[in-house]
Amino acid sequence: MRKLVRADSVVRHDGVLGDTVLIQNGAIFAIGQYGDLATPDVAEKHFPGGTIIPGLCDAHFHPIWYADLLHGISLKSATSITEVQKRLRRAAEQRPGGEAIHASRLDDDHLVDRRLPTATELDDAVADRPVIVTRYCGHVASVNTAALAAAGVTSATPDPPGGSLDRDDAGTPTGVLRETAIGIVSDAVPRPRVQPNELLHAMRMLAGLGLTSIGAMLRFGDEVDAMVAVADRLPIKVHAYVIAETTNELRAAKLTIDAASGRLIWQGLKRFADGSFGAHTAAMFEPFADVDTIGTMRLTDHDAALAKESLALGGDVAFHGIGDRAVAAILDQFEDLIADGYDPTRFRIEHASVLTGDLIDRFARTGVIASVQPAFLPSEIDWLETRVGTERLPRTYPLRSLLDAGALLAGGSDCPVEAPNPFWGMAAAIDRAGIVPEEGLTSAEALALFTQGSGAALKQPPPVAIGSPADFIVVDRNPLTATPDELRTTIVLETYVDGVPVLVDRSLPWWDV
Ligand SMILES: [Zn+2]
Structure with missing residues (x-):
C-alpha cells in the first residue's frame, strides 16, 4: 500500500529534500520530486502552497493536566x-x-x-x-x-x-x-478522574497543533492508569516518563505500560531535584535577587537508586533541575552512572534554567540532554530579571551557549505550564521575547529543537527519513524562512502519524487564550 503526499516542498531542519513523500506501510519509502516519484497506480494527496515538515515532538508534557484544563x-x-x-x-x-x-x-x-x-x-x-x-x-x-x-x-x-x-x-x-x-x-476533595474520551480529545488537539509525539510526565497510579486505558486508541505517540517514589512503583508502571498495546511507550523515570522560580524553591548557588533564599534541594541518594532501577529496566532518566545548584547535583549523579558505562543520551535534565559556564561545558562534555522550554521566556518576562538578578540573566535559558558548546537540546512546553503550540515554542527559541536576544537560535535550530532534538531524546528514528515512521505534518508556511511572528500563526493543514491523517476538528479550543 503506497501513497504520495505532495506539497510545495519537504523541509527538515537541515534543508529542503524535495516536494513529495512516498509512504509505504506507515513508513517513509522515498522523499524527492513529484515527477520522479509519481506513478499511475499510487494514490496521492496534493497540498498546493503547503510545506511538509517532520511531525513535531514535545519532549516534556503533562497530558493529564492538559486534558483537565480543556475539560475543567x-x-x-x-x-x-x-x-x-x-x-x-x-x-x-x-x-x-x-x-x-x-x-x-x-x-x-x-x-x-x-x-x-x-x-x-x-x-x-x-x-x-x-x-x-x-x-x-x-x-x-x-x-x-x-x-x-x-x-x-x-x-x-x-x-x-x-x-x-x-x-x-x-x-x-x-x-x-x-x-x-x-x-x-x-x-x-479529589479532582474527578479524567475520562478516556476527554484524554483522547486532548491528544487529538495536540495532533491538530502539529505534534505527532510527546514525552509524557505521568504520576505513578492514577495518571499512568488513565493513559494506559486509552493506549490502544492514541492518535499520537506518547512516551511515558513515570514519576515514581519506589523501585516497586517503577517496575509496576513499566509492566502496565509494556502490556498496553498501541502508541504508549515506556520511556523511563522522572524525579525532582528542586522546585520552581515562582515559589523561590529552585536550588541556586547564590540567593535569589528578590528573596534571600538559595531554594530547596530535593535530590538524594534515593533518586540515584531509582535512576539505576530505571536503567536496569531499559528506561531513561529525566531529572527536574531549574537552579544551577540543582543542575550541578544532578550532573554529579549522572556522571557516576555514565562512568558505569551507561549511554549519556539516556539522561536528561528538565528545564536546566539557570546555568554557569562550567555547567554548560559539562552538558557538552557528558552528552547529557538539556530538556528546555523556550516558551517560559515570554511568560516570565515580567519578573524573571527581578528574581534571578541582572548578573544571572544572561545565563538563564542560555540556548545559544549550550548549542555552541556542543550540548544536545530537546524542546518542550511543560504544558499546561505553557501552551502546547510547538510553533510558539520555536518562535520563543528564536526571539526570546527580547530577553538576552544573543542567546536566541536560528529558525533551523528552533525546528531541530522540536523535531530531531526532542525526537532523539525519546529515542525515535530520525524524522522524515527513509525507513522512519511516516510522522509528518503539512503546514501553510516554511518554518525555515518564516519570522518568529509568522511561526506563531502557522496553520497545520494535516497531521500524519504512521502514514495516516489524524482526524481532528481544528476549530475547537486547544488553550484558554
Ligand atoms: Zn513539568
Whole structure:
C-alpha cells in the first residue's frame, strides 16, 4: 500500500529534500520530486502552497493536566475577583448535584485586586459545595469554607511540613493554601478522574497543533492508569516518563505500560531535584535577587537508586533541575552512572534554567540532554530579571551557549505550564521575547529543537527519513524562512502519524487564550 503526499516542498531542519513523500506501510519509502516519484497506480494527496515538515515532538508534557484544563474550568483570563466569582457561580449552575468545583490557572498578577480570593469571597459565589481554585503555578490555592470543612481544617490545624495556611489576625485560615498545604484539602476533595474520551480529545488537539509525539510526565497510579486505558486508541505517540517514589512503583508502571498495546511507550523515570522560580524553591548557588533564599534541594541518594532501577529496566532518566545548584547535583549523579558505562543520551535534565559556564561545558562534555522550554521566556518576562538578578540573566535559558558548546537540546512546553503550540515554542527559541536576544537560535535550530532534538531524546528514528515512521505534518508556511511572528500563526493543514491523517476538528479550543 503506497501513497504520495505532495506539497510545495519537504523541509527538515537541515534543508529542503524535495516536494513529495512516498509512504509505504506507515513508513517513509522515498522523499524527492513529484515527477520522479509519481506513478499511475499510487494514490496521492496534493497540498498546493503547503510545506511538509517532520511531525513535531514535545519532549516534556503533562497530558493529564492538559486534558483537565480543556475539560475543567480555567481562570487564566479572569481579571478580577468579581469575575472569578461570576465564573464559579456559572460553573455551579452547570454542575447540579453538589459536585465539587475545581478551577485552575488563576493568575493573581492579572487580577485588578492583585491578590487571591479568600474563602469568604469564594463562599459568596458558591457555598453549597467545596470549591478549589489553583493558581497558575500550581503552588498556591484558594478554597471555600465547604472545602476547608471537608478536610476538617480549623484554626487548630497546624501548618504541614513544606507548606502553610494563610491566617487572619485571630489565627483562622483565610482559605489561601501554600505548597504542601494544598494537599490537605485536595486529598479530601479529589479532582474527578479524567475520562478516556476527554484524554483522547486532548491528544487529538495536540495532533491538530502539529505534534505527532510527546514525552509524557505521568504520576505513578492514577495518571499512568488513565493513559494506559486509552493506549490502544492514541492518535499520537506518547512516551511515558513515570514519576515514581519506589523501585516497586517503577517496575509496576513499566509492566502496565509494556502490556498496553498501541502508541504508549515506556520511556523511563522522572524525579525532582528542586522546585520552581515562582515559589523561590529552585536550588541556586547564590540567593535569589528578590528573596534571600538559595531554594530547596530535593535530590538524594534515593533518586540515584531509582535512576539505576530505571536503567536496569531499559528506561531513561529525566531529572527536574531549574537552579544551577540543582543542575550541578544532578550532573554529579549522572556522571557516576555514565562512568558505569551507561549511554549519556539516556539522561536528561528538565528545564536546566539557570546555568554557569562550567555547567554548560559539562552538558557538552557528558552528552547529557538539556530538556528546555523556550516558551517560559515570554511568560516570565515580567519578573524573571527581578528574581534571578541582572548578573544571572544572561545565563538563564542560555540556548545559544549550550548549542555552541556542543550540548544536545530537546524542546518542550511543560504544558499546561505553557501552551502546547510547538510553533510558539520555536518562535520563543528564536526571539526570546527580547530577553538576552544573543542567546536566541536560528529558525533551523528552533525546528531541530522540536523535531530531531526532542525526537532523539525519546529515542525515535530520525524524522522524515527513509525507513522512519511516516510522522509528518503539512503546514501553510516554511518554518525555515518564516519570522518568529509568522511561526506563531502557522496553520497545520494535516497531521500524519504512521502514514495516516489524524482526524481532528481544528476549530475547537486547544488553550484558554
Ligand atoms: Zn513539568
